[in-house]
Amino acid sequence: MLMPFEIDARDPGSRARAGTLHTAHGVVQTPVFMAVGTRATVTGLEPADLAELRAPVVLGNTYHLMLRPGPEVFRRVGGIHRFMGYSGPVLTDSGGYQIFSLAADRTVSEQGALFRSYVDQRRLLLSPERSIEIQTAIGSDIMMVLDECIDSTSGYDATLAAMERTHRWALRSLAARENPAQALFAIVQGGLVPELRQRSAEFLTAHPFDGFAIGGLAVGDTRAEREDVTLASAELLPAERPRYLMGVGTPPDLLHAMLAGVDMFDCVLPTHLAWQGTAFTSTGRVKVTRGSCASADVPLDAACSCRTCQHFSRAYLNHLFKCSEPLGPRLLSLHNLHHYFSLMREARAAILAGTFAAYARDKLAAIDRHEHSGRPLGVAARGAEPS
Ligand SMILES: [Zn+2]
Numbered sequence: 001m002l003m004p005f006e007i008d009a010r011d012p013g014s015r016a017r018a019g020t021l022h023t024a025h026g027v028v029q030t031p032v033f034m035a036v037g038t039r040a041t042v043t044g045l046e047p048a049d050l051a052e053l054r055a056p057v058v059l060g061n062t063y064h065l066m067l068r069p070g071p072e073v074f075r076r077v078g079g080i081h082r083f084m085g086y087s088g089p090v091l092t093d094s095g096g097y098q099i100f101s102l103a104a105d106r107t108v109s110e111q112g113a114l115f116r117s118y119v120d121q122r123r124l125l126l127s128p129e130r131s132i133e134i135q136t137a138i139g140s141d142i143m144m145v146l147d148e149c150i151d152s153t154s155g156y157d158a159t160l161a162a163m164e165r166t167h168r169w170a171l172r173s174l175a176a177r178e179n180p181a182q183a184l185f186a187i188v189q190g191g192l193v194p195e196l197r198q199r200s201a202e203f204l205t206a207h208p209f210d211g212f213a214i215g216g217l218a219v220g221d222t223r224a225e226r227e228d229v230t231l232a233s234a235e236l237l238p239a240e241r242p243r244y245l246m247g248v249g250t251p252p253d254l255l256h257a258m259l260a261g262v263d264m265f266d267c268v269l270p271t272h273l274a275w276q277g278t279a280f281t282s283t284g285r286v287k288v289t290r291g292s293c294a295s296a297d298v299p300l301d302a303a304c305s306c307r308t309c310q311h312f313s314r315a316y317l318n319h320l321f322k323c324s325e326p327l328g329p330r331l332l333s334l335h336n337l338h339h340y341f342s343l344m345r346e347a348r349a350a351i352l353a354g355t356f357a358a359y360a361r362d363k364l365a366a367i368d369r370h371e372h373s374g375r376p377l378g379v380a381a382r383g384a385e386p387s
Contacts, residue, residue, distance in 0.1 A: 003142075003183040003210040005242050011350075013357025015234065015261035018348050021242055023057075023089040023141035024181045025081060030242065030263040031351075033254065033344045034059045034091060035337055036271060039068070040084045042337075043271060044330040047086040052307070053337050057142075058086060059266045062134050063095030063102070063126070067119045071137035079139025091266075092140035094131045094173075096187075097215075097247065100149035108148060110165065128172040136178050144213065145173035147187040152221040159191035167203050174207060183210035185244060188233055191216060192225050201236035211242035214262070218248045226253065231260040251280065251343055252367055255360045258347055270340050274332035277321045280339045284370030286314075288332065293318040306338035307331075 004022040008029075011017065021028040034057040035042045035050065042050060042058060050058065060080055065071075069083075077083045080090055096113075099106060103115035105123070112127030128146045135143040146169050148162040166189045177184055186209040190196030204212060214233045217226050230245060234257070237243050242263045248254075249267025257265065270280065277289040281301035286293070288300070296314035308317075308331040320328030343363075350359035 001180070002208060002241075005211070005240070007240070009352045009354070011356035012354050014259045014360070016258045016347075016351050016356045016360075017239075017261060017263070018351040019242065019263055021263075023183065025087060025089045025141050028056050028089055029348060031254075031258050031344055031347055032056045032264050033249070033340045034264065034266040036266055036268050037084075037090075039064050040080055042333070043275070044326065044333050045337075047084065049334060050086065050088070053334065053341055055088070055337065055341065057089045057091055060090055060092045060138065060140060061095065061098060062092050062131055062138070062144075063098035065092075065138055066095065066124075066126070066134045067117050071134045074137040074139065079137075081139065089142070090138075090140045091142040092135045092138055092144065093246075094135070094144040094146040095126050096131075096144075096147040097149050099126060101219075110168070112146070128169040129176040132173050132176040132178070132184075136182065140182060142183045142185060142210070143173075143177075144185050145170045145187055145209075147189060147215055149189075149216055149219065150191070152191050152216050152219050152225070154191060156193060156196075159189075159193055159196060163189040163191075163196055163200050167200070170204060170209075171207065174209070185209055185211040185213050185242075187213045187215035187246070188237070189216050192221060192229060194229075194232055197229060197233050198236055201233060205236075205238050205241075209241075211244060211264075212237045213244040213246050213264075215246050217245070223253070227256050227260075230257050230262065234260040234262050249340075251340075252364055254340075254343065255347070255364055258351075259357070259360055270336035271333050274336045275329040277328070277332065279332055280336050284367075284373065288314060288317040288328075289321045290318075300332075300335055301339075304335065304338065304342075306335045308335040308338075 006020045008018045019030040035055045037058040038061045040060055099113040105116040107114045112125050114125050117124055131146040147166040150162045170186045186204040188200045190200040234243055244264035245257045245262045249265050249269050279286045279300050282303040293314040299309040301309050350356040
């Protein structure tokens, strides 16, 4: 049986929809932004912080977790929920993207990807079957198939070959699945070639996957290319199954993808930028390490209700970063995640009210205004720093 997913409302002015996903560790309302917890931790935050933020899902990573602590520890402890003291839904990425972007001495064949461990230099194989076996030990609520990621600007022949291998690997993953309580999502590939994206969606949606992800974006593509592929790919996916855009996530990226009918997102950006001292605010990005913040006795964002903005000033945050105190990135992580989760909750409310198209248009215009008011822009999404 497929993981239950209901559509609660459709926006009359766009393809946006609000839904409810039923996982083994709780209900998830969509559209949803998932906090990146690569190594079984959202860096610097405790599960109690995630509960206060009402973080809907935590995303772990098979590549990093297979190397440390290793699947045997998860088997012994009884899975990631118990291991990290967190009882909410967990999604695990398969490791395909990290093999592509991080692994040393990597060779990819039909069998899988051979690479060298950064922990103990051992040569390891990550195959579709091995990825499912590790994700089963981790005990995530939603597993991803192993895919072959390549640069989105690769040529046609390379893109076609990676897509076809991704399809074969997806079927091997489906066959290797052991625990029916763990959902399994397939990943549509095909680079920036519309015809290949269509073939990939047609192939994968003919099989009983619980959901479908749009992969291979934010790896060398422009924002316009990303939006075109997202729009076209989302349209090709079945309306009754969740759609997940992997690793893409500035607030405008999320709004455009929600307009296209995407339900699920993850991105390192809010936490990654928090560790660099950059905050997302209702009036644009703020770099708290700048001199202008040093004596600013005002909250990071006067319009924000998070704990950081309720209790601390920009001057204090500036001081913490200057002294390399770990509380600085922690407070900024709390704020940035609160900013993202608030955006998603507002978006869902607008979809339920049937006003999302107007909401997204106003929000995009406001972000555009702030981003072009002379403030420095940050980094690209997933391509900036793989995690
Ligand atoms: Zn705040």
